[in-house]
Amino acid sequence: MYEFEFKRPGTIADAVAAIGAEEAQLLGGGQTLLPTMKQRLAAPAVLVSLGGISEMQGVCTDDAGRICVGGGTTHAAVSAATAESYPALSHLAGHIGDPAVRNRGTIGGSLANNDPAACYPAAVLASGANVVTNTREIAADDFFEGMFTTALNDGEIITEVKFPVPVAASYQKFLQPASRFALTGVFVAKFAGAVRVAVTGASEDGVFRWSEAEAALSADFSPDAVDGLSVSADGMIADMHGSAAYRANLVKVLTKRAVSAC
Amino acid sequence: MPKDSGIGASSKRREDVRFLTGTGNYTDDINLHGQAYVHFLRSDVAHGRLNKVDTSVAAEMPGVVRIFTGADFEGVGGLPCGWQVTDKHGNPMQEPAHPVLAQGKVRHVGDPIAAVVAETAAQARNAAEAIELDIEELPAVIDMKEAVKEGATKVHDDLDSNLCYDWGFVEENKAAVDEAFEKAAHVTSLELVNQRLVANPMEPRVAVGDYNRATGDSTLYTTSQNPHVIRLLMGAFVLGIPEHKLRVVAPDVGGGFGSKIFHYAEEAFCTFAAKALARPVKWTSSRSEAFISDAHGRDHVTKIELALDADNNFTALRTDTYANMGAYLSTFAPSVPTWLHGTLMAGNYKTPLIYVNVKAVFTNTVAVDAYRGAGRPEATYQLERVIDKAARELGVDPVALRRQNFITEFPYATPVAVEYDTGDYNATMDKLLEMVDRDGFEARAAESAKSGKLRGFGVNTYIEACGIAPSALVGQLGARAGLYESATVRVNATGGLVVMTGSHSHGQGHETAFPQVVADMIGIPENMVEIVHGDTANTPMGMGTYGSRSLAVGGSAIVRATEKIINKAKKIAAHLMEASEGDVELKDGQFTVAGTDKSVAWGDVTLAAYVPHNYPLEELEPGLEETAFYDPANFTYPAGAYACEVEVDPDTGKVTVCSFAAADDFGNVVNPMIVEGQVHGGLAQGIGQALLEGAVYDENGQLLSASYMDYAMPRADDLPSFQVDHSCATPCTHNPLGVKGCGEAGAIGSPPAVVNAVVDALQRGGHNVTHIDMPLSPGRVWQAMNG
Structure with missing residues (x-):
């Protein structure tokens, strides 16, 4: 150092x-x-x-029923605070890294870094959350711009993340054996009107929505609904832990499991 | 009734108190007055010509004491290799120079180019970044089979090729083996990789060099499994310091697994620089540095063929192995794929004809040397995999095929030069099957199927050669060292004992187990015996700890020294009791005379030895201190049968180890708890190899798995609760304790059981998969199932 x-x-x-x-x-x-x-x-x-900024700490619910997480809130604190209100988010936050990571790492830090294998981007994207900064509010669909790249400007601070709460949701993470980051992770969020499916760990472009699955699941929210879909291996990450085809397979397998778990 | 002390008791590990309370004294805890810190600038390319190493700017950086380069080591010896293998034509292996700091070329990522000594570690690192390098990058030689092709780029320009040796064993058997294959009713062949591993002991390597200007003595504190070996190799071959002017201390050491046997450049550097600068010089490896500077393990590519007759008897075995040496020959590297591998190819079976060919190859990678098991895991894995494949091809039960071919009479001379003294392979197999409820497998498989999982059962046996080693024999085989062990037992006036052993404990529990032996022999409490180890200044010349040798060889030396103590003490006791020496007995710490009520206590005798007022001084020297050197008559041959049940998730390829059982024959056992712990650790490492671990180089020689982000170590939740048993004991016939050694068994015996189980699961699930190379990561298993 x-x-x-x-x-x-x-x-x-x-x-x-x-x-x-x-x-x-x-x-x-x-x-x-x-x-x-x-x-x-x-x-x-x-x-x-950003660790000393009390206004960026904690979890609350706003008038619209959204769960609002301060940008400096640790994974452990998020997990504890959302166990009842958003169990899938709580589970995700409670299974990032190890206890040391969960008690030091923050949601704002994770999102600003946008590691292609991080868990939080999947929750934010699948939930259709808004990322609030010191200057503006950015919709999840506009926030993630590729591996380690976001819509944040230099020096822009994530102060809060606002999560709409789905009717049902599940995050299925398949662990990379060494790092235990997501080799692939799929977050399925079922809302009254639509289903959102976000995939992390798989794509060379970072977290993405699997729109074909969203359409299929919006019509029929069952694991079988994605049976007929195929995931292309093009653009998937290939490394010593798994080929592109393997990750494409995991996207589908984990999506089905997430739907089953909802 | 379990014993509560002495041999056979599960005495609690006394050393754990300091390890668990943070009061151990590891090498990095040693800080000497005025010490400076060294940072090694290492090559970030796998192969290149060093055109320029310009230290002029760096030398002016804050805190820099001095910068050393390869030029400073011209005329200084290189790191020696401790074993010379003779190839199949009778020629010595090709043995390249191994300079302390690179000279002329760099040959792997991590090869040290320069060493910056500064007032602080950070200043040393800062200055290292300011060294200007001009390296002309050369094509990297990574793949072994490519490396030995005609015209391949040479790792060492002055050698004929990248082939270190082409070894045939037993060369005289080759024609007969080939003939047996021609006559075979069935031949099973298998090509496999025993992947490269990184040892990853919890404590990274550390070295502190010190020089006493008053006496001219050098001291090296280092993370070593064998301080005397380091003293000899470094003193005699590298730095030219005679042993009486060089002290090597290996204090508490946090695991080695083989990787801390070897003499490393950093040790020689710190000792050299301390003298040159007349101040202590310290190096502490980072974990990242360990990945590219600690010797790696395994890395064999093998084709094995098994010939069987019409009755399924094994008639011949033939193997063809490429063994990676890396860029340089580490201390014992040449012995691992040869004498620690070829000699074990008979396994537990009476195969009459065996031929082993090993081509050792230089590549632009980190040096490869012994790692827990060292050669024996490679032998066991290929043998037990090909037998399993044969059983499937022949449609016979893999247990029955093994039993049919077991060696059942002992001693047994194998066709690969070793003689097993004892063993009972059917007994351990019986015990294993009793432990695993094989009859219940189908019901468990049906249960797994309900949740969509494929269940498989894998079994194998193993044998290893431990208690390394008879010196005369290994000398004939090329070892440049003797492999005895030593002990000095010093009895103090008030009866307590200090045992100074040449063995070294880096987690094994010697400080607990060795006193159990001595206390048992004399009949005194274990806490009257203290173990001293790890310092050449206060222990007799010993060869250290590896190859599961400490109790079998080091413990035997302690027994011999203690016997001498008891013999002398009996003479003193006889004098005190005015009895004949032959009538004196020692039991429970009391000397008695048969047929009388005379007795003297242990403490009375020890006091008399040092306060010899009433003492036979004309016949006997005062004092009570004895040394013994024990050179084993043979290797010991621990053996056992292991079984594993796995579940495979066909959707993801994820393997879960549901159960693992180990039935071992370790001969006599001194501390069952320690033995179980050793087996648990070995199993964790073996299962780690089977499922998780693997060092991966890219074609340019960059180590891709160079941190824990990509190198998967086994964790507790990767492993089941183990079932272990060592009740089937056939004591070793040639050492006084009847012990065989248990340190490596788990790592040797477990990989084939896991792979056999996964192949079994896939085949039961209808997948035509006959083999998957380790590690059986989810991605690889899924790929195998999905072509």
């Missing part, structure tokens, strides 16, 4: 001011950034921690 200046502002406004410094970098829970810095693969001059 190279030397850096550390700042821990107490308000969003102070954080916005601090991130304006040259080569400044926002720090959420640090579960990706700190290992990267230790490897000397990242070298920010100023690290602006």
Whole structure:
């Protein structure tokens, strides 16, 4: 790790001011950034921690019934707070990484990083959540722009994420054996009018919606509904843990399992 | 009734108190006054010509003490290889130089190019980044079969080729083996890969070099399984320091699994630099560095063929193996695919004719050497896989086919040069089948099917050669070392004992098990015996711990030394009791005279030895301290039968190990709890190899699985609750304890059971899959099922 200046502002406004410094970098829970810095693969001059901003902490429900998660809320806190209100989200948050990751890592950090194998992007996209920043509110469909790429501008801070609560939902994660990130993960969310299916871990473009399955499941919400669909291996990740065809297979298998579990 | 102390008791591991309370003293806990830190600049290309290493800018960086490069080691010895293999033509293996820091070329990712010594570790690392390198990248040699083709790029320009040796064993049998294959009623053949593994002990390697300007003595603190071996290799072959001026200390060591046997460049560097700079120099490996600098394990590509007659008797076995040496010869690398592998190809079976061919190959990868089991897992895996395949091809029960071919009479001389002293392979198989309820398998399979899973049963046997090794024999086979073990037993005046052993404990529990032996022999409490190990300054010359040798060889040395102590103590006791020495008996710490009520206590005798007021000084020296060196007459041959049940999810290819049972014959057992722990650990590593672990290089020689993000270590929830048994004991006939060794068995015996079970599950599920290479990751299993 190279030397850096550390700042821990107490308000969003102070954080916005601090991130304006040259080569400044926002720090959420640090579960990706700190290992990267230790490897000397990242070298920010100023690290602006969001951990001291109380207005970005916690989980509540707004007037529209949406679950609103502060951008600095840890996975463990999300899991505990949503066990009754959104069990699928609670389960997802409660199974990210290990206890150390869950008690340091934050939802805002995970979404801003947009690791192609991260769990949260699937929940946000399948739920049709809105990502709130210090400047605007971004619909999930517009937020994720590919591997490690989002609609966020430099220095833009995720302050909150607003989750509409589906009638039923399930996240099925198939573990990569070493990292235990999602080799592929599928989040199925059934709303009154439609079904949304978001897939993480599989595509070279990061999290995506499987629209054919959404259409089929909106017409017939049963595991058999996706039987006739095929998932193309084109554009799927291929590595030592699985071929593109294998990941394409997992998309379908996990979607069926998620529907079954709803 | 289980014993509560001495041999056979599950005494609690006394060393665990300090390990579990954070009070152990590991090498990284050692910090010497004035110490500097070294950071190694390592090659990030697999193969290249070093045109320039410019340290001028780096040398001016803050805190830099001095920067060393390969030029500083010209005229200094290279890292030696401890075993010379002779090829099938009678020629010695090709043995390349292995400089401490790269000279002329870099040969694998991780090859150290320069070493920056600075006031802090961070300053050393910062300066290393400022070293300017000009490396002309050369084509990387990664695939072994490509490496030995005519015209392949050479890893070492001064060698004839990338072939280290082409070994035939037993060469004289080759024609007879080939003839047996021609006459065979059935031949089963199988091509397989025993994949490269990274040992990954919990504690990464550390070295601290120190130099005493007053005395001219050098000291190396290092994470080693065998400090005397390091002292000899480094002192005699690398740095030219005689043993009496060099001390090597291996304090608490957090696991080795073989990877800490070898002498590494970093150890030599820290010792060298400490003298050059006249201040201590410390290196602590990061986990990332460990992946590209610790010796790797396995990495064999094999074709095995089994010939059977019309009655399903094994008539001949033939193997053809490519064994990866990596870029340099690590300390014992050449012995692993030869003498630790070819000699075990008979397994538990009376196959009369065997021929083993091994081509050892240099590639632009990290060096490969012994890893838990070392050669024996590779032998067991291929043999037990081909037998299983044969059983399927012939439509016979895999257990019955094995039983039919078991060796049943002992001693048994195999056609591959070793003689098994004892064993009862049917007994361990009987015990295994009793443990696993094989009759209930169909019902369990039906239950699995209800949830869409395919259930499979896999079984195999194993044998290993432990208690390494008879020195004269291994000398004939090319070992450049003796493989005895030593012990000094020092009895103190008030009766307590200190046992100084040449064995080294890095998790095995020597500090508990060895006192059980000594205390049992004398009849005193175990806590009167203390074990000292790991420091060449206060232990006799010993060969260290690997190859499941500590109790069989090191323990035998302790027995011999303790026998000498008892013999002398009896003489003293006889004097004190005015009796004849021949009539003195020792029991429960009391010396008595047969047929009388005379007795003296252990403590009275030990006190007399050091306060010799009433003592036969004319006949006997005072004091009570004895040393013994024990050189084993033969290897020991632990053996057993293992079984595994798996469930395969056909949708995802995910394998779940439902149960695993191990019936082992370890001969006599000193501490059953420790033995069970060793088996549990071995099984975890073996199942880890079968399902999870694998070092993967790309075609450019970059290690893709270079961190725990991609290298999958087994975790508790990957494993079932093990069933282990060691009640079928046929004691070793040639060591005084009758013990065989248990450290490697689990890792040797378990991979074939898992793979056999998965193949069984798939075939029962209607899939025509005869083999899948390890690790049986979900992706690979699914691919095998879906063509």
